[in-house]
Amino acid sequence: MRLEILPVEGIGDVTPGDDLAELITGAAPWLRDDDVLVVTSKIVSKAEGRLVEVPADGPERDEARVRALESETARVVARRGPTTIVQTHHGFVMAAAGIDASNVDKTHLVLLPADSDASARRLRADLAARGLDVAVIVSDTMGRAWRNGLTDVALGASGIDALLDHRGEIDPYGNELSLTQMAVVDELSAAAELVKGKCDQVPVAVVRGYPRRVSDADAGVRVLIRDAESDMFGLGTAEAHAQGLRDAAVITDAAQVGDFADPEAGMAAAQRALELVGDVATPGTQIVGSFDHMRLTPGGDEPAGLIRLGVIAHRLRAALAAEGFATRLEIDDQGATLRFGEA
Amino acid sequence: MRLEILPVEGIGDVTPGDDLAELITGAAPWLRDDDVLVVTSKIVSKAEGRLVEVPADGPERDEARVRALESETARVVARRGPTTIVQTHHGFVMAAAGIDASNVDKTHLVLLPADSDASARRLRADLAARGLDVAVIVSDTMGRAWRNGLTDVALGASGIDALLDHRGEIDPYGNELSLTQMAVVDELSAAAELVKGKCDQVPVAVVRGYPRRVSDADAGVRVLIRDAESDMFGLGTAEAHAQGLRDAAVITDAAQVGDFADPEAGMAAAQRALELVGDVATPGTQIVGSFDHMRLTPGGDEPAGLIRLGVIAHRLRAALAAEGFATRLEIDDQGATLRFGEA
Numbered sequence: 001m002r003l004e005i006l007p008v009e010g011i012g013d014v015t016p017g018d019d020l021a022e023l024i025t026g027a028a029p030w031l032r033d034d035d036v037l038v039v040t041s042k043i044v045s046k047a048e049g050r051l052v053e054v055p056a057d058g059p060e061r062d063e064a065r066v067r068a069l070e071s072e073t074a075r076v077v078a079r080r081g082p083t084t085i086v087q088t089h090h091g092f093v094m095a096a097a098g099i100d101a102s103n104v105d106k107t108h109l110v111l112l113p114a115d116s117d118a119s120a121r122r123l124r125a126d127l128a129a130r131g132l133d134v135a136v137i138v139s140d141t142m143g144r145a146w147r148n149g150l151t152d153v154a155l156g157a158s159g160i161d162a163l164l165d166h167r168g169e170i171d172p173y174g175n176e177l178s179l180t181q182m183a184v185v186d187e188l189s190a191a192a193e194l195v196k197g198k199c200d201q202v203p204v205a206v207v208r209g210y211p212r213r214v215s216d217a218d219a220g221v222r223v224l225i226r227d228a229e230s231d232m233f234g235l236g237t238a239e240a241h242a243q244g245l246r247d248a249a250v251i252t253d254a255a256q257v258g259d260f261a262d263p264e265a266g267m268a269a270a271q272r273a274l275e276l277v278g279d280v281a282t283p284g285t286q287i288v289g290s291f292d293h294m295r296l297t298p299g300g301d302e303p304a305g306l307i308r309l310g311v312i313a314h315r316l317r318a319a320l321a322a323e324g325f326a327t328r329l330e331i332d333d334q335g336a337t338l339r340f341g342e343a
Numbered sequence: 344m345r346l347e348i349l350p351v352e353g354i355g356d357v358t359p360g361d362d363l364a365e366l367i368t369g370a371a372p373w374l375r376d377d378d379v380l381v382v383t384s385k386i387v388s389k390a391e392g393r394l395v396e397v398p399a400d401g402p403e404r405d406e407a408r409v410r411a412l413e414s415e416t417a418r419v420v421a422r423r424g425p426t427t428i429v430q431t432h433h434g435f436v437m438a439a440a441g442i443d444a445s446n447v448d449k450t451h452l453v454l455l456p457a458d459s460d461a462s463a464r465r466l467r468a469d470l471a472a473r474g475l476d477v478a479v480i481v482s483d484t485m486g487r488a489w490r491n492g493l494t495d496v497a498l499g500a501s502g503i504d505a506l507l508d509h510r511g512e513i514d515p516y517g518n519e520l521s522l523t524q525m526a527v528v529d530e531l532s533a534a535a536e537l538v539k540g541k542c543d544q545v546p547v548a549v550v551r552g553y554p555r556r557v558s559d560a561d562a563g564v565r566v567l568i569r570d571a572e573s574d575m576f577g578l579g580t581a582e583a584h585a586q587g588l589r590d591a592a593v594i595t596d597a598a599q600v601g602d603f604a605d606p607e608a609g610m611a612a613a614q615r616a617l618e619l620v621g622d623v624a625t626p627g628t629q630i631v632g633s634f635d636h637m638r639l640t641p642g643g644d645e646p647a648g649l650i651r652l653g654v655i656a657h658r659l660r661a662a663l664a665a666e667g668f669a670t671r672l673e674i675d676d677q678g679a680t681l682r683f684g685e686a
Contacts, residue, residue, distance in 0.1 A: 001350055001537075001538045002347065002348070002349055002350070002538070003346075003347065003348035003534075003537060003538060004345065004346065004347055004348075005345070005346040005347075005348070005534070006345055007344055007345070013515075078575040078576070080575050083575075085575065092489075093488070093489040093490075101518060102514050102516075102518050102520055102523075103514045103515065103516060103518070104516060104518075105516050106516065106517070106518065141523070141525070144487060144488070145436070145487070145488040145489075145574065145575070145576035146435075146436040146488075146569055146574060146576065147436075147496070147526065147529070147567050147568070147569060148506070148524070148526070148566060148567050148568070148569050149505070149506045149524050149525060149526025149527075149529065149566075149567055150523065150524065150525055150526060151525070151526050151529050151530050151533070152530070153490070162492070163491070163492045171445050171446045172356075172446065172544060173445075173446060173447060173448050173449065174449070175444060175445050175446070175447075175449065177445055180445075180484070180493065181491070181492050181493065182484070182492060182493055182494070182536065183490065183491070183492025183493060183494050184492075184537065186490070186492065186494050186533070187494050187495070187533035187534065187536055187537050188537065190494070190529070190530035190533035190534060191346075191348070191530065191533060191534035191537060193525065193530055194344075194346060194527065194530050194531065194534065194550075194553060195344045195345070195346060201515060207537075210537060223491060223492075224490050224491050224492055225490070225491070226489055226490060226491050231488065231489060231580075232421045232423050232426075232428065232488070232579045232580060232581070233421070233488035233489065233576045233579060233580060234580050235580045235583075235584075236575045236576060237574075237575060237576060237577050237578045237580075237583040238575070238583075239583075240578075240580040240581075240582075240583035240584045240587065241578075241583045241584065241586055241587040241590070242587060242665045242667075243584055243587060243665075244583065244584040244585060244586060244587020244588040244589075244590070244591065245587040245588075245590060245591050245661050245662070245664045245665035246587075246619060246661070246662060246665040247584070247587070247588065248587065248588050248591030248592070248658075248661040249591070249616070249619055249620050249658045249659070249661040249662035249665065250619060250620065250658070253654075273592070276589060276592055276593060277592050277593065298646075301646075302676055303641075303644075303649050303676040303677070304674045304675055304676050306646050306649035306650050306653070307649050307650070307652050307653040307656070307674050307678070307679055308653060308674055309650050309653060310649070310650040310651060310652060310653020310654040310655075310656070310657070311596075311653040311654070311656060311657045311672070311674075312653075313650070313653070313654060314653070314654045314657040314658060315591075315592045315593070315657060316592070318588050318589070318591040318592040318661065319588070319589060319592035319593075321588045322585045322586075322588035322589040322592065324585075329654070331647045331650050331651055331654075332647055333645055333646040333647050334646070335650070336650055
């Protein structure tokens with residue numbers, strides 16, 4: 001295998017209603033079957049009229065940007081200073097929902113294509129109508145967690161499988177590969193970016209020689225989108241931490257407490273909770289218990305000691321919640337009983 | 344610009360002590376100046392002897408893997424089921440610290456190179472000694488947050504700037520680009536992966552025609568590593584949430600409370616905290632306050648009411664901590680005063 005990455009030059013300015021297939025084949029009459037066409041989402045958005053009119057400057061411009069961001073946001077993932085990272089309605093996690101003010105006149109913002117897989121399918125069909133059997137990837141520049149610098153990834157695809165699955169293959173040492181699914185459309189997008197400039201109006205590149213797999217030409221990139229529940233980084237660290245504090249504020253007294261599958265785990269968790277809270281709680285309150293409950297009684301009968309007992313009881317609940325346990329708090333005039341178990 | 348991506352075939356098995364420059368130039372006598380050589384970290388590790396002997400199976404193998412992971416881990420970022428994502432001593436955030444059991448015999452694990460930038464520098468120097476002026480990238484396959492599928496990225500580099508900085512460039516519409524720094528060594532690694540197989544023993548690929556920038560040949564990939572403090576995803580969502588709960592358990596009564604720069608913000612936060620806690624707290628306790636404190640008094644003189652007052656006080660502290668405020672709790676025999684302000 002041997003690949004070529006070829007820029008498509010001379011496409012020029014793209015405006016709403018433009019026929020991308022015509023523009024691209026005009027600029028690249030050398031396109032041929034089995035090429036992989038990587039098209040920057042910006043020109044797809046422009047051709048599709050995914051533009052928002054905004055004031056060229058001033059606070060009205062900022063307000064219009066905020067409104068555009070809100071309309072493109074399914075949920076906010078993280079915020080810090082001027083940066084807002086959101087999950088878009090497509091499911092992509094991107095800063096500012098991928099809304100961009102570069103490579104467009106100052107009175108417009110460019111939104112992502114409404115359905116970038118559909119955009120890729122349409123362009124592929126338009127090229128097929130011209131007798132070209134190619135794959136189409138719609139790409140954009142994206143930031144990542146943990147690493148500085150941006151890379152291009154795929155927002156849409158047609159005529160190519162997004163993932164190349166190596167699972168089940170046997171390496172030369174006889175080991176079966178278990179986890180390796182390569183996001184080849186992202187790698188193709190990254191490869192194409194290397195020949196595109198950010199300001200050079202080279203919004204399309206061609207990867208030639210790549211033996212694409214096509215088990216479902218219309219499956220698109222949805223398979224690359226990890227839903228928030230199965231994502232270990234579905235929320236920013238600060239946001240998840242604050243949610244933990246909020247959850248500590250609203251543990252309900254009457255929560256259902258399940259039986260322990262493993263009493264030893266309950267005992268160990270209770271021990272850790274006592275150690276954690278013991279470092280900061282003023283002594284006085286007496287605590288006895290077992291693997292599924294603690295009984296807190298005051299050291300004397302001063303009102304302040306009773307108030308402190310309540311504070312300590314809730315601290316213990318927060319510590320047990322951090323261990324993943326549900327708790328129920330029963331308060332009486334002699335003290336409080338904290339029951340805990342499986343959530 | 345026009346790139347070629349060329350696989351280097353026939354390198355075969357690599358063992359500790361092997362001279363990679365010799366193996367690579369032997370397999371690719373067609374290498375020439377200005378090529379970018381992308382070398383899979385696995386063969387670098389093997390040549391450098393970064394192998395750990397492990398039993399071929401059984402619980403001893405699992406234990407040896409756990410020990411290897413611990414030794415390669417600077418800090419744990421997230422855990423879920425069998426998956427542990429850590430930050431390595433190099434600063435990379437990777438599942439299992441990049442330790443791999445594929446493409447090696449069953450009695451060894453392969454660790455990442457100890458210093459992958461140094462590995463890239465050495466190989467580049469060895470190739471320079473053979474009269475070749477190339478860039479060298481050491482790459483590996485990595486998962487990402489938010490997107491399924493893996494891509495190859497750079498763990499080390501020499502003779503090429505890791506980032507290509509477009510900041511300050513002016514687009515055709517007169518907009519200055521502000522945020523665009525491309526991680527080109529990651530994109531080159533991804534491009535190279537497209538011609539490597541996972542089981543085909545093609546551990547090296549060459550990118551030809553890329554006009555690399557070299558402002559500091561020895562800077563390596565350190566510039567790509569985002570430190571945990573400036574990373575909005577420095578900890579897994581579940582881990583950060585649990586840390587919030589733990590922090591709620593240990594808010595110290597005697598915390599220093601700063602003055603409010605903005606009393607209105609304090610008032611609004613207090614209001615939100617009361618609303619949050621009010622939904623779950625049993626009535627009885629009376630709360631009056633202002634922008635920087637709340638005074639809690641019991642509805643009557645039953646001990647249970649005093650205990651509940653303590654619970655409510657700590658709930659409010661957790662809610663205020665979620666808003667980013669420090670609190671101090673002063674308990675007396677008539678009730679409790681919660682002071683809050685800038686942390």
